[in-house]
Amino acid sequence: MSHPIIGDNLLSLINIRKDKENETREFYKNKVVIITGASMGIGKGLSLTLSQYGTKLALCARSADLLESLAQECKLKGAQDAIAITCDVTDQNDCKKAVEKTLQAFGGIDVLMLNAGISGSQPFQEMTDLSVFDKMMQVNFKGYVNFTFHALPHLKKSQNGRIGVMSSMSGLIGVPYRTAYCSSKYAVNGFFEVLRNELGKDSTLKITVMCPGWVDTDIRSRHVLKDNNDSQYKDKSKFMSVEDCVNGTLYAVAIGKRDERFQMLPRIIPLIKAVSAKTVDGIISKYVSGTPSKL
Numbered sequence: 001m002s003h004p005i006i007g008d009n010l011l012s013l014i015n016i017r018k019d020k021e022n023e024t025r026e027f028y029k030n031k032v033v034i035i036t037g038a039s040m041g042i043g044k045g046l047s048l049t050l051s052q053y054g055t056k057l058a059l060c061a062r063s064a065d066l067l068e069s070l071a072q073e074c075k076l077k078g079a080q081d082a083i084a085i086t087c088d089v090t091d092q093n094d095c096k097k098a099v100e101k102t103l104q105a106f107g108g109i110d111v112l113m114l115n116a117g118i119s120g121s122q123p124f125q126e127m128t129d130l131s132v133f134d135k136m137m138q139v140n141f142k143g144y145v146n147f148t149f150h151a152l153p154h155l156k157k158s159q160n161g162r163i164g165v166m167s168s169m170s171g172l173i174g175v176p177y178r179t180a181y182c183s184s185k186y187a188v189n190g191f192f193e194v195l196r197n198e199l200g201k202d203s204t205l206k207i208t209v210m211c212p213g214w215v216d217t218d219i220r221s222r223h224v225l226k227d228n229n230d231s232q233y234k235d236k237s238k239f240m241s242v243e244d245c246v247n248g249t250l251y252a253v254a255i256g257k258r259d260e261r262f263q264m265l266p267r268i269i270p271l272i273k274a275v276s277a278k279t280v281d282g283i284i285s286k287y288v289s290g291t292p293s294k295l
């Protein structure tokens, strides 16, 4: 029935949102979920929202104190259980142990949320050494591969196994000043495209690759490269909230969507690129130059 004040359109939008939330809640209930990079930012947001859906959580990152208090908070919020696992994703043995600890605690793994990452931006021509390329590849790319390698056999045993991959718009477009970060995210996208094909279209284990633009976390204060172009982050209208990123991610992974682009820019850019790559160069340069963008 139509609502006298808010009208039919808004009402149906609210209903769609509620349906999605119910579907998401239903999917994650009782599921065992590993989250990497859980101690802060998007990973923390994923952990807290999943708690409300009655999941069993294995929270992974390096900051033991932050993880311990997050595990307590998750249990208070409704998680069936939550364990804190201190681990550096660049260390294969740490990742192996994290998977083993999850199996010991919960007996299986249904969802692997790969999210631990670092960022940084600087024009390539101003770089004085290349160690940042190794670091970015080790954390952002190899960290995802390490966890996938050890968790894959167990995810395949789950009836509806899922791998949620937090990539970035920088895995789709050559964003200026981000040679190292973009390279690591392009590598991530390539790896999971191949793995999805190897699993085959009939696999019940689904891989969803998230490509958000800028999300409103403190990742920029932890940049491993300092750029002299901070003005690019001043226009807050370019940022997506952590809540929107988390909700979009959890729904996309639940329904086994191939990828999630969230915003207009990462959605349309690959289409425009196919027609005119030059136009995309112009758009993306404006985006990072501090010029407000409506996209």
Ligand SMILES: NC(=O)c1ccc[n+]([C@@H]2O[C@H](COP(=O)([O-])OP(=O)(O)OC[C@H]3O[C@@H](n4cnc5c(N)ncnc54)[C@H](OP(=O)(O)O)[C@@H]3O)[C@@H](O)[C@H]2O)c1
Pocket (backbone or CB within 6 Å): 036, 037, 038, 039, 040, 041, 042, 043, 060, 061, 062, 063, 064, 087, 088, 089, 090, 115, 116, 117, 118, 119, 139, 166, 167, 168, 169, 211, 212, 213, 214, 215, 216, 217, 218, 219, 222
């Ligand atoms: N924020 C954005 O604008 C944005 C946009 C697109 C994509 N993303 C992607 O989203 C993911 C999360 O970003 P965020 O903004 O939430 O970042 P964040 O707030 O800086 O959080 C990063 C998380 O990764 C963990 N981490 C970093 N290095 C690690 C290592 N070697 N081993 C284990 N854990 C490690 C950190 O925990 P510890 O320090 O405790 O280890 C932290 O929990 C990243 O993959 C990022 O590339 C972010």
